[in-house]
Amino acid sequence: MKFNGGYNVMLEGEPSPRVAPYQKPDALYLPRYSNRLDFSLVLVEDGASVVKGQVLAKDPVNFSVPLLAPMAGTVNLEFAERHITIENLAASSDESSADDADPHNERAALLRLGVWSSLARIDNNRVPDPERTPDGLVVSIYRFEPYHPTPEALFRDGVDDFLAGLTRLHRIFNDNPVYLVVPETDSDIKRQLQKAGADNNWLHLFEVPQTYPFDHPGFAAQQLGLNPERCWCIDAQAVIAAHQALEFKRPYTKKIVSMSGPLAPELCHHHLPIGYPLSLLQDQENSVERRFINGGVLTGSAIGADQLGLDAECRALTVLEELTEREILAFVQPGFNKQSFTKTFTSVFKPLFREKLTTALGGESRPCVFCGFCEQVCPVGIIPHLVYRYLDNDKPEEAYRVEFDKCIDCGLCSYVCVSKINHLKLFRAERARAVSALIEG
């Protein structure tokens, strides 16, 4: 295996593996949108009472994957725009029965109980067609992007449910192989997974160095020679949820979410219901201007002020300080507290440390000077500045000729760019364009 490129952004604020208790909410604010999903078809009326696990809305574009009620209560559609608010939360244990699903059709059950939307096609990250079967399933237990939930938090009750979930998915998908991406470093969890791999010939372990983004399922698929169009991926947490959905008919409405970053009120994990009020996760006393990021610091998206609750796909919350100060003569400062991909700061004489990064762009936007850092850091061996130039000049066919399709959107090229060019933004826009062309055509 070849591992070229990659880079670890040393961000201060790593979450501890602890799953901390959370404050009970008065209401849940379920966004009707998330990164990949748009629950435009609302199935409940204003003022209706709902039970836990009831379908509130569906995404008609993505095979009608549902948005489920995490708790019983009364629906309010008026309170916040593009949200479904559940008030008067009841602690009752009533659950919506999944009788409407055929007990023999496990795919329908995964769809009905909210697990299916965690699956993604490797080539375009979209929800896969439930009628189809992948050639292989890639599961990454550890995400190296700062910061995602750690395996210690996900597997706090052991790996049995996870392995049971893998076995079930393997059966559902015509006994096709499952590839497990694990870090090279030794751990108790890894030893248990290795044992399972030795016992089951369909379970393959793929060991990667602990460097971002070698954990990425798309990277693993390329290294393993899998066809990205015919392989899917799923996160470890959803594998456990798949087991619980099929075994106990439990809807997947609560997620382990990591809390991290320099300004996070508490560095830990929480097991939160979808729609959990974001205001309860913010440190109200701290007045520093900050950015809430849904996901990791490289590929996540900023959470706008209009979003009130945790969306259905959120796994990680990262809190950064917004840049407000203007540095004096920054380009000639020794930079003892700054880390760089290059060796141009005096911090090279210091042991590796975690840095209190802000949202600073760190310089001015300039034309590309072909320094080649983006190519050095690229994990999949493409030339990002070349792809960028082709896409910027509106020549997508040329970009695909130089293997743009290999790009896994890790964002490292934009991170290291001395000219502060945002490759990732353009690459994502092109992918969105290609996907929408695919849907329309």
Place this chain on the structure above:
Amino acid sequence: MKWLYNLFESSRPQFEKRGNLVFFKPLFEAIEFIFFYPPARTATGPHVRDPLDIKRYMTIVIVALLPSICASIYFFGPRILLMILVSYAVGGLVEVIFACIRKTEIHEGFFVTGILFPLILPPATPLWVVAVGIFFGVFFGKEVFGGTGHNVFNPALVGRLFITISFPTILTSGWTAPGAWRGAVDAVSQATPMALAKTQAVFTPAADLLIGIPSGSAGETFRLGIIVGGIFLMLTKVSNWRIPVTYLASVFVFAFAIGLFGGIPAAEGAEAPGGFAAAWNFGLFHLLGGSVLFGAMFMSCDPVTSPFTVPGKFIFGIGCGLLTVLIRLYSGYVEGVMFSIVIMNSFTPLIDHVVLSLRYRSVETSQ
């Protein structure tokens, strides 16, 4: 620094829209952003960025040049400082005028061009020639192509090329002896090692070349400092090792091979030296003599004007080395570094094109 910040804040309206000085906005911003970094934030992912920016990137090159700059002032006197000053002033003026007309930012690439240019000139170059040269280099070498990042040729070399062709006498007579300005040596002017080798078949010893005893361009004589600066640049990752190393290696290999096959020129009446040891010394002389080291470490690896593909960098380095040796040995010019780099600059787009089409050929045929 609060007073300076307030000064910028109070004068800003003059440079904004409908201000009296809106034409000079790029200049105002350039000066402001040197002292106070722009408060620019990331808009979308990645939400954090590497702290290295183009200003620091260029500053690192100047830091790497410091040994050469100090040595040139030590050897050739304070007039080198004047040459640097003139170069910055005139080149900067061209840069500022272009930025103001184009209404774009002033790009930092000029900080490197402005210091490189005087260092590759003969130390006795008249100041007005420095001004004309840097004007030509920045104007025709960079701005007409669209500014930093779009130029085909290294602007400093374009300026020197212009001087070489327009004022040939300066390039043959401007060679001051190091230390002459403070009376350390008797002679005022001195032939360069390359000229001595070409005309009299006299090869300066390597040790003299390393510490800068013989004459040469202002920045090229103290070769130990160039080596230290070049290695520093490679260690910081600001310059890629591939071009300088292949360039230097190929100069040595080609000169050594030519020496081995009896190509070493001999003084009139004397027998041409031969054998392994003579060839080795011949290779070493071409490696250290002239401006090969300076050219390889600071000019050839300019990322904008050299290939960005990895095999392209090797081809570029070998091409520069081969051309340098051929021009030195078989042309009317005594030194070939400038020509070789400029010629290879013009091949850069072609080299990248060929490398890319070979690399992605399999992709095309499989579709």
